[in-house]
Amino acid sequence: MSIPEMSHADDPVWLAELRSVAHERAVEAGLPSAEEEQWRYSPIDEIDLSSYYLAKHPHERLAGEFLDADSIADAALVIDTVDGFLTNVDDRGADGVVVIDSSKSESITATGTVLAESIDTFADANLALSPSPLVVSIAANVIVEGPIVVRHHIAGDGGLVAPRLTVVAGENSQSTVIEVVTSDEVEAMVLAVTELSLAPAARLDYLVVQNLATSVWQIASQVSSIDRDARLATNAVALGGGYARLRTDTRMVGRGAEGNIMAVYLGGGDQSLDLRTFQTHVAPNTRSNLEFRGAVDDRSRSIYTGLIRIEPDAGSVEAYQTNRTIKLSDGAWAESVPNLEIENDDVKCSHASAVGPIDAEQRFYLESRGVPTPIAERLVVQGFFSDIVARMPHSGIAAVVEAHVADRLQGQGQR
């Protein structure tokens, strides 16, 4: 098995070492197989990383922005990458926020500190390959008013692209980080990693919108570490990609930590959306709540597997997990597998999972008011998503997401 290697001749010594270790780990682990629980139902056996090339520079982008200028007019900071390379930092007065490109930093950064161990080959490959591992640090006690927007775009045809972002939310800070992942109509493989580190009492709202072309495949990991009394809310919107995987690891490591993990996903055409979640309670008095909602249309597929893990020292824990998927067509397929692994008796845990067609009573009600069937179905699905959309951290961006979902639902079934 071969993991492409990239020469990062100008890397600082510490990063070169980190990359070399990650590369070795990736080679050693090799590609996983669909036999493994974490990769069950995935087309992992079809992936050949060596068929992609490593971009040496960012390519010229063709597609427009997912978020128009108006929707992010209040941003504190806008960061752009193309093909994994940092191309732009637009600081609009974000006091107390520092952006570092680890490949240009002689001193060691937070890159690789949240995801210190190996979770899979692709996350290791990301560290080995990422041309600009970014770190955004919010200083202690700082409240960042507008969102910090990080836009990743993939423009190189045939490229293996490895965007990486590490957010360090300082003690008692408050901030909103929004990542947007888009592409041109190119064939590409995206190996993305986002690390979120919350110091004690930090409050971070995080939203990621993935709207890749269906010719692009993605294997992404989002790993969070939440320290004492800190609160993280994450919201993932999975819209694009031919095969698009997002693994979410949320770790409550300090007493009183809270993680709210939400997602909406919408599959159409021949898309395959693969969502894996881990809620890990390491410390006592911690709480996590996961709520995923999706819809699959045409011949698309969705896979959800989730694990709540309560470690032995984690007493007085509340952990909840819900995934609901609507199948909009007979040809669509959805799998939902929740799991619990509990090593402490003092816990409140629940998981719920449902896959089913659109609610016939709801549809009938709207139809009885004269709403044509396809529109009634669109409204029901939008309504189903609206709980999650309403909790997105930025109303302007939520509105863009909602409009995009409506457009997608309108166009679906015609492909």
Place this chain on the structure above:
Amino acid sequence: MSTLTVSGLCVNVGETEILKGVDLEVSSGEVHVIMGPNGAGKSTLSNVIMGRPGYEVVAGSVTLDGVDLLALETWERAQAGMFLAMQYPTEVPGVSVESVMVESFTAAGLSPVGVDQLLRAEADRIGFDSRFLERALNVDLSGGEKKRNETVQLGVLRPKIAILDELDSGLDIDALRACSSRVEAMTNENQLGVLAITHYNRLLHELRADHIHILVKGSIVESGGPELATELERDGYARFATAGSDDASASVDGIDPFLDPLL
């Protein structure tokens, strides 16, 4: 002038015959009331006219001005001029009544501009707190609020014929007065034709009935004027329940179907 014509309608649910040949004709401006004991098939009749899934029409026809409604999708029946105020209005999370009215207007080729004002005006007419209009359809509304919400939509959509399936259930006296007099006004101002299903005469205090039909065991056993409702309220169904039926309805025995929970 429009006419809803139901003729020889036989409907099964699963293996069970629910309607056994129903004939009815409701024209613009008229108010027809269907009364009958529980299980007589009243809700089946209203659902089948609107096309709710789960009912099998085995014989008969339903037409609106000659158009075969049974051949149309539910939304097409609504666009043709039918409206059903449901007995138990469905909760539709995350969907506002305004968005539904806008889509209905748009599908009808009407401009949806001003739909919000129409909604507010209709809400005001029946004392429905317009803040409820902002909520998801029927979500977290009380039974009475849901019925008022149905009445608001009826006022906005202005159908030719409205079926009111126990509009009065769950409504307090004031709300009932507001809703039934709103419907009565529509029969006069907009020539709305009404097919109302109810257990109680009190709906008819404001809404002036032209015809009363008694539905027992899937058949209309008697039709008459408003005096029939008064008789029913006084004497119950006993006279009708035994007519043409050997196993006199169990649901009639022992309970008074006219026992009004609000009185």
